[in-house]
Amino acid sequence: MVGDDEMSIVLRRHIPVIIVTIIGIFLFFTYPIDNPVVIGTAGILGNWAMILASFALGIGAINMIVIHGRRVSEMRKGLWEPSLALLITMAAVLLLGLATSVKSDEYTLVYDTLVGAGRLTLVSLRGFFMFSAFYRAYRARALDGTVMLIVSILLMMYNVPIAELFFPQLNVFTQWLLDVLFVGGERGLRIIGGIGMIIITFRILTTADRSWMGREE
């Protein structure tokens, strides 16, 4: 007889690992194998992924309600007011969307006035702090800091474009920096990231890494 605990471990740990390993290996081979059945099956799996992602959105919403609902019910100091505002706004926008549609003028107005304006305000405020931080933090304390300072100034002059209007030769140098040094660095990072991803995928497929399942109990 298999005990409840052992069955639970099979359900929670072994079955997900088996599913992920089989599907992962299958999807890996859909790239080199040009077969309509294989590609079709991969498409079905892709659709399942979209359905799962939609569920993830729902779970995220529920999680948010639970976390902020707890803050409100426990009246946590300094936290319950914004949490209550969040829950009310969330419910109002949801009800409005269900009652009208995402195309309705009312829904668009809410998005324009709340999300659009709010986001722009945050970005604008950040601009002030960045302006101040650039002036205060960029100091030529050491060689690497000095190089970073010079490159930052050159890039600002390129982007605006002060260099092209007043110092055209400087712009040639900045263009070289962008085309050669930046691209070289970016490519190096991308290759390192790709190799890292291959290693992680291999570890997941061979069950050497099971951290994606959360904590082991």
Added chain:
Amino acid sequence: MSFLERIPRRIIFLTLIIVVVVPILSPFPLPVPITKNTRNYYNIIEALEPGSVVFYGTSVETRDIEAYPQHVATLKHLKEKKAIVITYCFGAGTALGQEWVYEDAGYDELEYGTDYVHLGFVPGGDATLTAFCNDMVATKQVDHYGNPTATMPIFQKVKTIHDVDLVIASGGGTPGPDTYARIVVIPYDKVSIVQVPGAMAAMVYDFINLKVFRGGVIAQRGAVEYEAITGHAGRATTTFAPIFISSIVLILLMIFGNIAYVSNRMKEGQ
């Protein structure tokens, strides 16, 4: 000299307010030379035949001064070329923001479902985009507004990514331009161009050098250039003067701040 090294924050903020507000109240035109990337971006769209199908991954969330004018100018240009546009979003906010872009570019005057379709937010990132390339209708069965895609005239002609003539990638993160490059452009050998905010410019220079993206509108400067080249002066052009002046002020502050810093350290050393 020590004052230049430690200018109080309130004076810096006040300076920034002045240098931003004054050019907004009395704007002035700035001559912005057209870069190779923007020129190539323009040429790719300009070469489209009427009825060409454009798959456009959009990323506008607010009426900002980078992504928003890039998108509006691009759609205005596509409208002139009588292109058929399919928009696809990785985020729920960008799906709503794209409604403004269609309206502000005048695409809403055209016939929905025939000249353009807004698929809206498509969850699932890489996996869904991969499936979408193989079968668009099966993967996205309803558009942003809940209309079934299967009956739309566009999708009688466009079934898979093979039926698309041009891919336009945009965005400021992942999923974003690199996702379109990996899943759509490179595997299917599609002609593609890109638009990104300045903070993400470094991410796409490599793709442009490798010709994965044949052209790019990069940062607000790119949007200003593109608005100039297409003759549709818009938000990027009108808001460029404050950025220009504030950048000059910031550069001067950084230079004088560092001169003061070095000078003071030298005095301390003596």
